[in-house]
Ligand SMILES: [Zn+2]
């Protein structure tokens with residue numbers, strides 16, 4: 391580990407009890423996407439006490455940005471997300487959440503089932519240590535606490551205002567707690583998480599009596615053709631060595647067998663590891679749907695509503711090599727290679743707004759991982775993110791999360 395990182399991390403022992411208390415409080419008091427009001431206030435307060443310039447309600451929601459200027463040098467943006475999920479927590483820890491919230495009009499249980507409480511805790515620890523250890527680094531640290539990662543709108547909502555507050559960054563860094571052994575960090579260069587796009591299409595035809603198809607333009611037959619024809623995008627248009635997924639997760643039309651309905655609805659989920667493939671699939675979808683509507687005849691039309699949209703998370707090769715070398719020194723054989731994940735993240739959207747490189751990594755929190763892997767029982771014995779028992783061990787997870795952030799940040803900020 392570099393002298394800078396060692397010096398900054400020497401303050402960890404003193405703040406560990408406070409971080410553990412903060413973690414338990416956040417875990418017991420989770421808040422849903424775009425409702426992270428109390429969490430955001432706590433994060434802002436932590437930054438303010440540490441000496442950061444703090445901006446609250448950044449963007450369209452509860453975003454918090456802290457800036458700490460410490461002389462000439464690189465500008466490093468560190469991001470943590472804050473939202474929890476509508477999941478009922480399993481009984482496992484004394485600081486279990488029994489919180490409830492309102493999601494899409496319904497009363498739901500709320501749990502930090504994706505570990506964003508660990509993200510906030512580790513980031514608070516890193517921010518405090520950077521502020522206390524200013525002699526050991528130089529440059530500017532920008533801390534971003536982001537809302538609404540789970541619905542991939544939080545980064546998009548913040549990016550313009552973050553850019554106004556901080557016109558230039560040299561690199562962005564972020565991390566996610568993961569079902570691997572505690573104290574382990576996983577990195578890779580290039581694409582590490584998939585892009586995701588959700589598309590809702592309403593197909594409008596002309597309804598009528600089931601006995602008189604000649605007077606209708608049947609949206610059911612049209613939708614069926616669309617579902618079959620779009621299968622050729624992945625099988626015939628995308629190169630075989632590319633990851634590409636187009637799933638029709640919803641197809642709905644009609645009320646009754648003797649009525650030809652006016653319209654049909656189709657919902658698509660689209661994933662890839664490459665922005666060109668992503669753009670190609672989206673274009674092909676629209677081309678095929680429009681062409682099928684034309685084939686069905688007047689007045690068949692399609693109305694498109696793009697929903698969830700987030701780019702490929704693509705670690706910059708040079709920046710990832712720099713973080714990887716630092717993790718080798720700091721974590722030894724507990725720094726391992728990350729296999730690309732089919733899930734998605736909106737972390738990349740803020741650095742993308744700058745055209746700046748970024749590195750996103752995963753760190754572990756589950757003692758049972760390695761034995762389960764050896765037994766071949768990972769699926770049953772280690773919870774995945776979003777599961778009701780996805781509750782990482784409090785330690786050494788907090789310590790490792792703080793250490794990873796400081797070690798990575800000082801690759802740019804270190805003296
Ligand atoms: Zn999640």
Ligand SMILES: [Zn+2]
Pocket residue numbers: 504505506539566775
């Ligand atoms: Zn998450």
